[in-house]
Each structure stands twice: as structure tokens, then as C-alpha cells.
Amino acid sequence: MSHLFQTLKNDWSISATVAGFLAVLISYAGPLIIFFQAAQQAQVSAAMMISWIWGISIGAAVSSIYLSTRFKVPIVMAWSAPGTALLVTLFPDISLNEAIAAYITTAVVLFVIGISGYFDKLLALIPQAVAAGMMAGILVNFGLGLFSATDNMPVIVLGMLLVFLVAKRLNPRYAMLWVLAAGVCLSLILGQFQPVSMDFNLAIPQLIQPEWTWSSTFNLALPLILVSLSGQFLPGMSLLKISGYQVSAKPIITIASITSLAVAWVGGITTVLGSITAALCIGKDAHELPEKRYIAGVCNGLFYILGGLFAGSIVMLFSLFPKELIAALAGLALLGAISTNLTVAMQTEQQREAALITFLATASGMSVLGLSSVFWGICIGLLAHFLLTKKRPATLTAVASDSK
Numbered sequence: 403m404s405h406l407f408q409t410l411k412n413d414w415s416i417s418a419t420v421a422g423f424l425a426v427l428i429s430y431a432g433p434l435i436i437f438f439q440a441a442q443q444a445q446v447s448a449a450m451m452i453s454w455i456w457g458i459s460i461g462a463a464v465s466s467i468y469l470s471t472r473f474k475v476p477i478v479m480a481w482s483a484p485g486t487a488l489l490v491t492l493f494p495d496i497s498l499n500e501a502i503a504a505y506i507t508t509a510v511v512l513f514v515i516g517i518s519g520y521f522d523k524l525l526a527l528i529p530q531a532v533a534a535g536m537m538a539g540i541l542v543n544f545g546l547g548l549f550s551a552t553d554n555m556p557v558i559v560l561g562m563l564l565v566f567l568v569a570k571r572l573n574p575r576y577a578m579l580w581v582l583a584a585g586v587c588l589s590l591i592l593g594q595f596q597p598v599s600m601d602f603n604l605a606i607p608q609l610i611q612p613e614w615t616w617s618s619t620f621n622l623a624l625p626l627i628l629v630s631l632s633g634q635f636l637p638g639m640s641l642l643k644i645s646g647y648q649v650s651a652k653p654i655i656t657i658a659s660i661t662s663l664a665v666a667w668v669g670g671i672t673t674v675l676g677s678i679t680a681a682l683c684i685g686k687d688a689h690e691l692p693e694k695r696y697i698a699g700v701c702n703g704l705f706y707i708l709g710g711l712f713a714g715s716i717v718m719l720f721s722l723f724p725k726e727l728i729a730a731l732a733g734l735a736l737l738g739a740i741s742t743n744l745t746v747a748m749q750t751e752q753q754r755e756a757a758l759i760t761f762l763a764t765a766s767g768m769s770v771l772g773l774s775s776v777f778w779g780i781c782i783g784l785l786a787h788f789l790l791t792k793k794r795p796a797t798l799t800a801v802a803s804d805s806k
Contacts, residue, residue, distance in 0.1 A: 457670020548733025
């Protein structure tokens with residue numbers, strides 16, 4: 403144990419800490435809003451809402467810290483934002499007890515999938531260019547959000563952009579720290595922070611009795627399994643692979659399912675592998691050396707623990723930030739990830755069209771049969787790759803050559 407702490411101390415860096423903090427900040431300021439919407443639909447109490455946040459935070463924290471230290475890879479876990487969006491559409495037609503049962507069912511199924519190792523085989527079938535096109539499609543809207551945020555707060559957003567460009571030239575390793583400081587200062591000067599009463603009390607999780615029904619199993623558990631695998635684990639594993647980290651999906655899905663099972667009893671929805679927030683911790687902004695970026699995953703988990711312990715207060719604190727500041731932070735922080743994925747997607751000529759189709763389909767936000775554009779983007783991209791890059795029969799090749 404002492405050796406582990408010494409290793410963490412030696413590898414620790416400010417840039418990795420900032421990357422881990424930004425990942426948590428963006429999670430709380432963005433996807434958490436969906437949780438509030440689901441809570442309103444379910445008409446749950448404030449105490450139960452705090453229990454939910456405690457569950458998703460601790461689940462993400464424990465799995466992030468364990469996996470990042472175990473494999474020395476920035477493995478960033480989160481809760482299922484698409485799954486939370488499902489809740490908004492299902493409440494109040496299903497009860498909170500039925501939802502908890504669906505969470506437990508999902509965790510058990512994901513555990514079986516994870517421990518079997520079949521997900522790794524699926525991932526190996528996806529061409530790198532197509533996977534990169536999918537990731538670029540997911541991330542590009544955050545880059546666009548940087549500039550659309552100027553509609554409401556041009557001074558803050560453009561000021562952050564200017565600081566980012568200067569910092570990238572003079573002090574690139576800590577560019578996002580300067581950007582965050584600039585955004586906070588500009589928001590304070592322009593009076594964009596709304597004062598709220600803060601009360602730092604420890605969150606108390608609430609145990610919830612599950613109630614299994616066929617309705618919740620088919621309407622919540624099965625879609626949650628699909629969106630977790632296709633919308634979270636698939637792009638998350640692709641991102642790790644593209645970034646040069648060769649880690650199996652088997653332990654990641656297995657640990658995620660175990661933590662999901664544990665936090666489900668207090669209202670925590672499925673723990674999954676992050677993709678958008680992981681992109682913040684996996685690039686050069688976290689650390690120049692890839693082998694030391696795992697510290698960002700560890701710090702991400704530590705900040706999630708703070709968020710879970712002080713769920714009510716910390717979430718209120720994060721809500722102080724203007725949404726335009728969060729959009730600018732996310733857009734600037736993800737520029738490197740967008741660039742990397744676009745480069746990988748376009749570098750192989752034979753796969754370029756398939757990767758472009760994947761990118762466009764994923765970025766479109768299309769939704770068919772209740773499945774997200776991430777799922778359809780990878781399916782359409784694979785179909786395009788199969789049709790466009792499959793070798794033609796030798797006779798056809800010869801005929802084509804003769805015709806020239």
C-alpha cells in the first residue's frame with residue numbers, strides 16, 4: 403500500500419488534477435440536470451434526490467480510482483446519462499421501486515457480458531477509422547457549443563477563448579487551468595454568479611426496496627442495457643484504443659456492473675465508462691506522458707467522492723457556474739480530442755468515406771427505434787466500411803484494369 407501511495411505521489415501533477423476536476427465539473431453541470439428532471443417527474447423528496455446523487459457519485463468514484471490505479475490508464479467512469487434520459491420519459495408511469503429493480507437487473511446482465519469477455523471480441527471487429535469517426539461525432543457538438551455560447555455571453559466565452567490561445571502558446575500544460583480561472587473571474591466581474599445559501603452537511607443515502615415487474619424490465623432494464631453498451635462502453639473503449647491504451651473491456655464492464663449493483667439500492671443508476679468526460683483526462687492536456695495520465699482518472703474519482711459526501715451542497719455550488727461557462731470549458735478542453743479523432747478517422751484513404759459517414763450520422767443526433775445516434779452511427783459506419791472497402795473479386799479487378 404505504501405508503494406502505491408509513493409507511486410501516486412511521484413506521478414501526481416497539477417494538469418492531471420485539473421483534468422479530473424473539469425471532468426467532474428462538466429458531469430455535475432451537464433448530465434446531472436437530467437437527473438433533476440427525472441426527480442421532478444417521479445416527484446421524489448429532496449432527501450431521496452441527494453441519495454441518488456450520492457449513489458452515482460460514489461459508484462463512479464470507486465470504479466474510477468480502482469481501475470485507473472490497477473491498470474495505470476485514465477479510466478474515467480460516470481453514470482449513464484442516456485439511461486437517465488429514459489427515466490424522464492418513463493416516470494411517473496413506473497414507480498421508483500420498479501426503477502431500482504431495473505437497475506439491479508441491468509447490473510446483473512452487464513456483469514455476465516463483462517465476465518464473458520464477448521465485448522472485447524465485438525470491439526476488435528470495429529475498424530479504428532470508424533471508431534474515431536464515431537468519437538469525433540460525439541465530441542464535435544461540444545466544440546460547436548463553445549461558439550454558440552457566445553450568443554448569450556460573448557465577453558466571457560471569447561475572453562476564455564483568447565486566454566486559451568495565449569496559454570496554449572506560453573504555458574500549454576496548464577492552459578485549462580488558466581481558462582477556468584479566466585471564466586470564473588469574468589463571471590464574477592459581470593455578475594453572472596447567482597448567490598445561494600450553502601450548508602455543508604454530509605449526504606445520507608436512503609435504501610429503496612426494489613419491485614420487479616415485466617413493465618420495468620422491458621421498458622427500462624433492456625433499453626438501459628443497450629444504451630450502456632452502445633452509447634457508453636463502446637465509444638469509451640474506442641477512445642482508449644485510439645489513444646493507445648490497450649486495456650480489456652472485461653475488467654472495466656465487470657467492475658462497473660459490481661458498483662452498479664451496490665449503488666442501485668440507494669437510487670444510483672448504472673455506472674458506465676465515460677467517453678466525453680474521459681476525453682478530458684486522456685489527452686496531452688492531462689499530462690505530456692501517457693503513462694502518467696492515469697492520475698487524472700484517480701483525481702476524477704476523488705472529486706466524485708467529495709461530490710457524493712456533500713451531494714446537496716456540492717451540486718448547489720456547481721450550479722453557480724453559468725451554463726455558457728461550462729459550455730466554453732467543455733468545448734476548449736475537448737479540442738485536442740476532437741482533433742485527434744478527426745485525424746485518425748481521415749488518415750486511411752480506404753476507410754475515409756466510411757469514417758466520414760460514421761461521423762455525420764453520430765453528430766446528427768438521429769434517433770430511430772429509441773436508439774441513439776451513437777448506436778446508429780457505428781452500425782451505418784460498419785455497413786459503409788463493409789460495402790466500400792471489401793475487396794472485389796480478382797476477375798472484376800482484372801476487367802477494371804484492362805478497361806483502362
